[in-house]
Amino acid sequence: MKFIILTDTHFVARNRKIYGLDPAERLAAAINRINLDHPDIAFVIVTGDLAHWGEDPAYENLSMELKRLVAPTILLMGNHDKRDAFSRHFPDVPRDANGFVQSVQVFDAATVVTLDTLNEAAPDHAGLLCEARLAFLEHALMSAPADRPLLLFQHHPPFDSGLRYMDTIRLANPEAEWDVIARTRLPDYLFMGHLHRPIAGVWRGIPFHIQRALAHQVAFDLVTAGHIPGSHEAPEYAHVTVNGGHIVIHHCAFLYDGPIFSLQDQAALNQA
Numbered sequence: 001m002k003f004i005i006l007t008d009t010h011f012v013a014r015n016r017k018i019y020g021l022d023p024a025e026r027l028a029a030a031i032n033r034i035n036l037d038h039p040d041i042a043f044v045i046v047t048g049d050l051a052h053w054g055e056d057p058a059y060e061n062l063s064m065e066l067k068r069l070v071a072p073t074i075l076l077m078g079n080h081d082k083r084d085a086f087s088r089h090f091p092d093v094p095r096d097a098n099g100f101v102q103s104v105q106v107f108d109a110a111t112v113v114t115l116d117t118l119n120e121a122a123p124d125h126a127g128l129l130c131e132a133r134l135a136f137l138e139h140a141l142m143s144a145p146a147d148r149p150l151l152l153f154q155h156h157p158p159f160d161s162g163l164r165y166m167d168t169i170r171l172a173n174p175e176a177e178w179d180v181i182a183r184t185r186l187p188d189y190l191f192m193g194h195l196h197r198p199i200a201g202v203w204r205g206i207p208f209h210i211q212r213a214l215a216h217q218v219a220f221d222l223v224t225a226g227h228i229p230g231s232h233e234a235p236e237y238a239h240v241t242v243n244g245g246h247i248v249i250h251h252c253a254f255l256y257d258g259p260i261f262s263l264q265d266q267a268a269l270n271q272a
């Protein structure tokens, strides 16, 4: 199975910019590339912060843009999202019995579990898995088929990354999530958004993946603590292949428009 990950699209109303960038223009470029180069993907998953202010025109803009995508989508909530406005423009995206935007989807190659870590009541942008969402996770981990990998997606990381301000707005209750995982099943891979940077590692035995945002980025700065340093580094989508226990993740800087050449080409090699 192959799929694409996009994250932190931070959509705003049509023709508006955010931090000098137009998210719709960027998503259009990503979709052009995905439709052309990856006709064999099972889905495109967007791991939260779909809209920056969570207003209706932003979701309307996103909904219009995503209609051009050939592959189906799986959408998650991030700290910038608003569930009710989102649902008005994405009425077909399932919400669980408690109204959270989370799901379990079983594919031949893997089970995809998505969590909703949005805490709309929080004064800051930290994430939360309340009792109802922890119960959903527990049921998902216990009932997923044991004969294929389980891929867990959530917006907020449950651990510190070293990005100091971002660490103050990670998942607020990581121990509660870990307790559920420890007594049920370790996901084979954990995919997140929120940090707007490419970061990989292992959390308590679970390999994890975080990637660049579609919109603005967070700068590589492990010192600044009082605010979030931003940057205009190029956006990327991830291309994931799952084949049994073998998982490979590529990053595509889809806005790159420079030369593509053969490394075996002597002329290219000796170019002044």
Ligand SMILES: [Fe+2]
Pocket: 008, 010, 048, 049, 078, 080, 194, 195, 196, 213
């Ligand atoms: Fe974000």
